[in-house]
Amino acid sequence: MNSNLKNEILDVALIGSGVMSANLGALLKSMDSKLKIELYEVTEDLSHESSNGWNNAGTGHAGICELSYTPDRGTDGKVKVGKAVEIFEQFEQTKQFWAYAVRTGMIDRPSDFINAVPHISFVYGQEQVDFLKSRFEGMSAHPFFSKMEYTEDPDRIREWAPLLIEGREGMPVAATRMKAGTDVNFGELSRKLIHWLGKQNDCTFYSQNRVTDLNRCTDGWELTIKDLKTGISRSRRAKFVFIGSGGGSLLLLQKAGVPEIKGYGGFPIGGQWLVCDDPEIVKKHDAKVYGLSPGSAPTMAVPHLDSRWLEGKKTLLFGPYAAWTTKFLHRGGSFMDLPSSIKFHNILTLIKVGVSNIPLVSYLIQQGLQSMKKRLKELRNFYPDAKAKDWKLIDAGIRVQAIKKEDGDAGIVHFGTEVVTSKDKTISALLGASPGASVCVNIVLEVAQKCFPEMCSRKKKKLKEMIPTYDKRLGEISTLEEVTQYQEWKENAENKLKLKS
Numbered sequence: 479m480n481s482n483l484k485n486e487i488l489d490v491a492l493i494g495s496g497v498m499s500a501n502l503g504a505l506l507k508s509m510d511s512k513l514k515i516e517l518y519e520v521t522e523d524l525s526h527e528s529s530n531g532w533n534n535a536g537t538g539h540a541g542i543c544e545l546s547y548t549p550d551r552g553t554d555g556k557v558k559v560g561k562a563v564e565i566f567e568q569f570e571q572t573k574q575f576w577a578y579a580v581r582t583g584m585i586d587r588p589s590d591f592i593n594a595v596p597h598i599s600f601v602y603g604q605e606q607v608d609f610l611k612s613r614f615e616g617m618s619a620h621p622f623f624s625k626m627e628y629t630e631d632p633d634r635i636r637e638w639a640p641l642l643i644e645g646r647e648g649m650p651v652a653a654t655r656m657k658a659g660t661d662v663n664f665g666e667l668s669r670k671l672i673h674w675l676g677k678q679n680d681c682t683f684y685s686q687n688r689v690t691d692l693n694r695c696t697d698g699w700e701l702t703i704k705d706l707k708t709g710i711s712r713s714r715r716a717k718f719v720f721i722g723s724g725g726g727s728l729l730l731l732q733k734a735g736v737p738e739i740k741g742y743g744g745f746p747i748g749g750q751w752l753v754c755d756d757p758e759i760v761k762k763h764d765a766k767v768y769g770l771s772p773g774s775a776p777t778m779a780v781p782h783l784d785s786r787w788l789e790g791k792k793t794l795l796f797g798p799y800a801a802w803t804t805k806f807l808h809r810g811g812s813f814m815d816l817p818s819s820i821k822f823h824n825i826l827t828l829i830k831v832g833v834s835n836i837p838l839v840s841y842l843i844q845q846g847l848q849s850m851k852k853r854l855k856e857l858r859n860f861y862p863d864a865k866a867k868d869w870k871l872i873d874a875g876i877r878v879q880a881i882k883k884e885d886g887d888a889g890i891v892h893f894g895t896e897v898v899t900s901k902d903k904t905i906s907a908l909l910g911a912s913p914g915a916s917v918c919v920n921i922v923l924e925v926a927q928k929c930f931p932e933m934c935s936r937k938k939k940k941l942k943e944m945i946p947t948y949d950k951r952l953g954e955i956s957t958l959e960e961v962t963q964y965q966e967w968k969e970n971a972e973n974k975l976k977l978k979s
C-alpha cells in the first residue's frame with residue numbers, strides 16, 4: 479500500500495471496495511497515472527458485500543440465458559430481443575477491460591475470477607416452449623447469438639444438463655444453449671484490481687474505514703472517515719467522489735445532500751441460495767440454467783440452477799429465493815437502514831410503490847416464510863430428482879432496488895441500475911442492482927465520460943487500447959467486415975481471459 483498522500487487533496491475518493499469502485503479506480507488510474515486515489519471500505523475484508531462470490535449468482539450476464547431480459551412480444555407476436563443485445567454488448571466491454579488488465583499484468587490468473595460455462599434457458603409446458611422458440615428465432619438472427627442452439631428433444635437436453643431431465647415425465651420441454659457463457663467471481667476480481675491500485679504511486683486503500691459524512695468544500699468534497707480499529711475519525715478532501723457503496727450508496731448520497739437524489743428511495747430485497755456440494759451431483763451439471771419467473775417474482779428472483787467455481791472448487795447453487803429485510807447491507811448494515819432512508823422528499827414515492835406493488839410485497843413475505851419443502855418444490859421444477867438431504871440454505875446478498883419518481887408522479891420499483899451524478903460532476907453514485915456487476919465496466923465508463931470528459935477526450939487512444947469498442951454501437955453490426963472485426967475483438971479478449979473451451 480502506498481500511503482504518502484497524507485494531507486494532499488485527492489483527485490478521486492472511492493467509497494466501497496465492490497466491483498464498481500474497483501473497476502472505476504483501475505480504469506481512471508490506467509488512463510492517468512498521476513491521479514491521487516484513495517479507497518475506503520467499512521468491512522475488514524475487501525469486496526465481501528454483494529460482489530463477494532457467495533452473495534451473487536456469478537453469472538456473466540450477457541443476455542444469453544436470462545429470460546427476464548426478453549419479456550415482451552412485438553405486435554407481430556415475436557419476442558423482442560433488443561435488451562439482450564444491449565446487455566451482451568455491455569458485457570463484451572467489461573471482458574475487454576479485464577482482458578487488458580490481464581494482458582498488461584495488472585492482474586494475474588484469470589481462472590481465479592472467470593471461467594467458461596454454457597448458458598442454458600430451460601422451459602416446460604407448451605406456452606413456455608412457444609415463447610422460447612420465438613426468442614431463439616429472434617436471438618439467433620443476431621451475430622452475437624448466431625451459435626445459439628435450440629431443442630425440444632429431452633434426450634438432447636439430457637446431454638446438455640442431465641439433472642433437468644432425470645425423473646421428468648410427459649410435458650413439453652425446450653432449451654437453448656450457448657457454450658460461450660461465463661461464471662464470474664466478482665469479489666476475487668475486485669480484490670485483484672484493488673491490490674493493483676494500492677501498489678500504484680499516490681494510491682491507497684483502507685479497510686475497516688467507514689465514510690460517515692460528506693460535505694461540500696471549496697476543492698470538491700470533505701469526507702469524514704471513521705477508522706473502526708481505533709475509533710478515531712479524520713477528514714479528507716477530494717475533487718471527485720464515487721459512492722460505490724452498493725446498498726449503502728443511497729444513505730451516503732442523502733448525507734451529501736445533492737439535489738439530484740430528491741425523490742429517490744431504496745427497497746431492499748434479500749436473497750438466499752440452496753447449495754449442493756455432493757461431488758456426484760455437482761459433476762453432472764456444467765451449466766447455468768435460467769427459467770421463467772414464477773408468478774409475481776421480481777426479475778432478479780427468477781430461479782436458476784448454476785455451476786459455480788468458488789473457493790477453488792465446483793459447487794451447485796439454486797435460487798435466489800427472495801427474502802424480506804430492512805437492511806441495505808449484510809455486513810455493515812443495520813435494520814434501521816430502510817426507516818432512516820425515508821425522507822420528506824421520497825415518502826410519497828415509497829407509499830405509492832407499496833400500494834402499486836402489493837403482489838411483489840406479498841411475494842417477498844411469502845418467500846421469506848416458506849418452508850424447506852416449498853423451496854425444494856421450486857428446485858424440482860428444474861431438477862425433479864432433487865433430495866432434501868443434498869441441499870442446504872445459505873444467505874445471498876441484498877439488492878437495494880432504486881425507487882424513483884417517474885414523470886413527477888408514480889413511484890416505480892426500478893430494477894435496473896442508475897448512475898446519479900451531481901450537476902457539477904464532482905460526485906457520482908450507483909443505485910440499483912441489475913444486471914449489475916457484469917456490466918460494471920460499461921457503468922464506470924459512463925461515470926468517467928460524464929465526470930472526466932477532458933481526460934477521456936485526451937486519452938482516446940488509451941481508452942481504445944483498453945476497451946476497443948468503447949465508442950462503438952456493437953449491437954448494430956451487420957456487414958461482414960463489422961462482424962469479422964467484432965469476432966476478432968471477442969477472440970482476443972477471450973484468449974487473454976483463457977475462456978476458450
Ligand SMILES: Cc1cc2nc3c(=O)[nH]c(=O)nc-3n(C[C@H](O)[C@H](O)[C@H](O)COP(=O)(O)OP(=O)(O)OC[C@H]3O[C@@H](n4cnc5c(N)ncnc54)[C@H](O)[C@@H]3O)c2cc1C
Nearest residue numbers: 494496497498520528529535537689724726875914915916
Ligand atoms: C442475490 C444476488 C444475485 C446477483 N447475481 C448477479 C449475477 O449473477 N451477475 C451479476 O452481474 N450481478 C449479480 N448481482 C448484482 C451484483 O452483485 C452487484 O451489482 C454488484 O456486486 C454491486 O457491486 P458494488 O460495487 O456496487 O457493491 P458491493 O459489492 O455491495 O460493494 C459495496 C461496498 O461498499 C462498502 N460500504 C458501504 N457503505 C460504506 C461506507 N459508508 N464506508 C465505506 N464502505 C462502505 C460495503 O461494505 C461494500 O463492500 C447479484 C446480486 C445479488 C444480491
